[in-house]
Amino acid sequence: MAHASVDTDMTLEQMGIAAKSSAKVLRKLSTAEKNDALEKMAEALEAQQDFILNENMKDLMHSKEAEYPEAMVERLTLNQERIQGMANGLRQIAGLPDPTAVSKGEWVNGDGLRITRRSVPLGVIGIIYESRPNVTVDATALCLKAGNSVILRGGKEAINSNKALIQALKSGLEGSSVPADSIQLITDPSRELAAKFMKFNAGLDCLIPRGGGSLIQTVLDNATVPVIETGTGNCHLYIHEQADLAMAKSILINGKTQRPSVCNALETLLIDESIADTALPILSEALAEKGVLIHGDETVCARLKDAVPATEADYHAEYLANEIAVKIVADYETAVSHIEKYSSGHSDAIVTTSYTHAQDFLDDIDSAAVYVNASTRFTDGEMFGFGGEIGISTQKLHARGPMGLEALTSYKYVILGSGQIKA
Amino acid sequence: MAHASVDTDMTLEQMGIAAKSSAKVLRKLSTAEKNDALEKMAEALEAQQDFILNENMKDLMHSKEAEYPEAMVERLTLNQERIQGMANGLRQIAGLPDPTAVSKGEWVNGDGLRITRRSVPLGVIGIIYESRPNVTVDATALCLKAGNSVILRGGKEAINSNKALIQALKSGLEGSSVPADSIQLITDPSRELAAKFMKFNAGLDCLIPRGGGSLIQTVLDNATVPVIETGTGNCHLYIHEQADLAMAKSILINGKTQRPSVCNALETLLIDESIADTALPILSEALAEKGVLIHGDETVCARLKDAVPATEADYHAEYLANEIAVKIVADYETAVSHIEKYSSGHSDAIVTTSYTHAQDFLDDIDSAAVYVNASTRFTDGEMFGFGGEIGISTQKLHARGPMGLEALTSYKYVILGSGQIKA
Incomplete structure (x- = not known):
């Protein structure tokens, strides 16, 4: 089987030029052309499954030699089912609405100029991530669907898997209208190149880190490219004095134990003092x-x-494990102060039957997602109905909370005149 | 006359705490309460005009002793008319729609959760600028109207003027619902404090530089706080081979000479070779x-x-003066390539009677504002109908082009449940 190859000799500057020139083609493609490319990429993943699994095996062998933690090896492992999951993910993204085919407003100003706020792709998006090979496929698909080129920098533990996946995706593009150069993979694992990538303003329109807290902090500290900060989640559940305790128990257990390793899992439980005698034992x-x-x-x-x-x-x-902090709080205000002080601004919830306290909580808590009587585990692009997610933003600029395709777009003003000049 | 004083002994951390705590009050105020504060601030400027002019005179005397360039002294100069202009500006902002009182969408997801994307203020906004005292008033008013606290760091040349203006604005707030601590002015002129300000992630939700290219570059290079890059403008006008030359002349002269010192003024003229013989002399x-x-x-x-x-x-x-670069280009493609290479992504225009080339130009040029048959001088929040402007963004994240009040807001997801947990 012929494979499009991943050029490992390209400099970052060359990748930037190739990605930018592809972005010019990409932003003019029709939705149908982009969807066709996503379908062809899915077929290529399926067809080249054996090759991908062989390459993944190399990473797994290295990771065992290097005695990486079991959780990391688990994240790194591909199998037939996971590759099928990636292909299905590509088809699901093909089925989503095109975020650049949406009106963002049009009006005529006082001078008779017709002004349109036109939705456009961001251009070239950098993704910096760790050892999950599924990010390679997911992030690429979301970027392309929104009309963007992508430059990927994954963890060195997954380098063979990532090269194989990108090779398959690029071979899928060969029969499509999407230029193969729309996807660039950094294969140089050095920190020097990563540092250069974070300051590659000439080549990147934005940079999205996906991974743990230390990766995100490194990017925030070092990047000059505009960054979308994605989420560490120190999430809180407050059981108000007027609360249905059966509901509280169900939301607590779901939030803490359904999948403790993810960012929308609960980390702290606050119980109102007035109901602690009853609530704490339950x-x-x-x-x-x-x-x-x-x-x-x-x-x-x-x-x-x-x-x-x-x-x-x-x-x-952020335990990300079967542990939780539990604190008895004197009243509503103390609960809000605690959350204000410690929350990472991801997701926080109250269980209450009080209309006033529910409304106040929604106002008082300054987090991306604020819940009344529901589990924080719903903070997720798919659960929100976005169909996919490039990450969960815990910053306030550009995008906040689960980021779907729309977060991968910008807009420009298109102004149609008939000779107007400024008076 | 009693004046609210500007506390010059506060540390940056103290200012951050005061601003954040005021932001909590601010974001819950009604539109009427914010508008009332803006009106009271306008009245205070008018009432304290003599005091402000006296303080401005100190800055003007220093600037003459220091032999600052005439243009800078001109920008620094306040008079009765300019102060009245500031007061009128405050009233105009009071008259604008409240950007946080706007729906950004609501839906019910598959689990029956009611999800609202609620428009909210950003929180605390940092503004770093040069010697124009009017920015002190404008930026403060826009931030407050959108429900944000503001921490200002203006140029040291304007320090006495800025202190007087902020003192007047704060005294206006005394009779209003807006906390006086919503406005903080950094009076320490040192570079060390400016550097600390750019990395003050604990206290700032975003940082907006307003001023010349070197200020903006310094902020981009050094800030860890999310920045909205505002605009250097290397703006182009391309005269296509099918063009009304009278219109071309009028748009060129307006773009280049109506106010050469601003970012939306023209800096380069491209003339299609096929019409150069006729067009160039005119x-x-x-x-x-x-x-x-x-x-x-x-x-x-x-x-x-x-x-x-x-x-x-x-x-x-970016000449910002009575100078222009003029180049004859072989064809449409050469014009687009030139603009791609040199444009700062602010505003670029084509003059043409060709439908096809007009549409292509709108697609091909990746700038914040792209014009057909109109002057680039219209790239301005007021001209666009936003009523005011905090700056013109030349980046693609969060906001692009003229930024009105909406750019000073974020959103959060509010999720109303009835005990839902994730399956």
């Missing part, structure tokens, strides 16, 4: 049944023999 | 009449005795 027992370790404040530790004392660090912690 | 004569120096390519210099040869630097130049 909630702590449910947590214990699921094997969740409780880091409690003084009151909690006095009442629960299995709880360990919570330190300041626990309230800041 | 256009160059009109430029000469207005005293504009032509930096021409070889052909232009061969034909015009007063033209000086254009170098590569001229095509990159």
Whole structure:
């Protein structure tokens, strides 16, 4: 089988030029042409499955030799089902509405100029990520669907897998209208090149880091390219004094234990003092049944023999594991102050039957997603109905919360005149 | 007369805490309460005019001692008319729609969750600018109207004027619902504090530089706070082979000479070769009449005795003066390539009677504002109908082109449930 090859000799500047020149072609393609390319990419992944799995095996062998943590090896592992999942993901993205085919407004100004705010692709998007090969396919598909070229810089642990995946995707593009140069993969694993990538303003319109807290912090500290910060999630659940405790228990257990390793999982439980006598036993027992370790404040530790004392660090912690901080709060205001102080601005929830406190909570909590009587686990592009997600933004510029295709677009003003000059 | 004083002893951290705590109050105020504060601020400017002019005189005396350029002294100068202009500007902003009182969408997802994308203020906005005291008032008013606190860092040349203006504005707030701490002025003129300000992620939700190219570059190079890049304008006018030359002349002269010192003024004229024999004499004569120096390519210099040869630097130049680069281009594609290479992505225009070339130009030129048959001088929040403008963005994230009040807002997702958990 012939494969489009990944050119490992290209400099970053050359990649930038190739990506930018492809972006000019891409932004003029029809929705049908982009969708056709996504379908062909899906077929290529399916057809080249054996090749991809062979290359993935090389990464897995290296990772075992290097004694990487089991969780990392698990994330790195591809199999037939996961590759099929990637292909299905491509077809799902093909089925989504084209975000550049949407009106953002048109009006005629006082001088008779017809002004349109036209939705356009961002241009060239940089993605910097860790060892999940599925990001390689997902991010590429979302960028292309929105009419953008993409330059990918994945973790060195996944380099063979990523090269194989990109080779397959590029071979799929060969029969399509999307230029193969729309996709660029950085194969040089050095930190020097990563640092250069973060300052590659000449070649990138924006940079999106996807991964853990330290990757994101490094990008924030070093990038000069405009960055969309994606999410660390220190998420809170506050059980108000007027609350349905069965609902509280169900939302707590779902938020903490359904998938503890993700950013929208709960990390801290706040219980109103006035209902602590009733609520704490019910909630702590449910947590214990699921094997969740409780880091409690003084009151909690006095009442629960299995709880360990919570330190300041626990309230800041994103455990991403079967652990939770539990604190008894004096009242609504104390709960809000705690969340204000410690929340990462991702997702926070209240359980209450009080109309006033529900409305106040929605106003008072300055996070990307604020919930009344529902699990924080819903903060997700797919759950929100966006069909896909490039990440969850915890910053306030450009995009906030789950970012779908729209977050990968910008706009420009198109002004139609008949000779108007400024008076 | 009693004046609210500007506390010059506050540290940046203290200002951040005060601004953030005011932002919590601000974001819950009604439109009427914010408008009332703007009106009271306008009245305070009028009432304290003599005090402001006295303080401005100190800056003017320093600037004359320091032999600052005349243009800078001119920008720094306040008089009765200018202060009245500022007060009128405040009232105009009070009259604009509240950008946080706008729906950004609401839907019910598959799980029955009601999801609202609620428009909210950004929070605390940093503004870093040069010596125009009017920015102090404009920027503050726009930030407050959108529900944000503001931390200002103006040029040291204007420090006495800025202190007086902020003192007046704060005294106006005293009788209003807007906390006086919503406005913070950095009075320490050191570069060290400016550098700290650019990295003040704990206190700022975004940073907007307003001023010349070197200020903006310094901010881009050093800031870790999310920045909205505002505009250097290397704007182009292309006279297509099918063009109404009378219209071309009028748009050229308006774009270049109506106000050469601003970012939406023209800097380069491209003339299609096929009409150069007719067009060049007409256009160059009109430029000469207005005293504009032509930096021409070889052909232009061969034909015009007063033209000086254009170098590569001229095509990159933002003259902001009575000078223009003029180049004869072989065809439409060459014109587009030139603009792609040299444009700062601000505003570019074509004059043409060809439907096809007009549409192609709108697609091909990747700038914030793309014009057919109109002057680039219209790229302006007021001209676009936004009522005011915090700057003109030449980046693609968050906001592009003239930024009105909407650019000073973000959104959050508000999710109303009835006990939903993720399956």
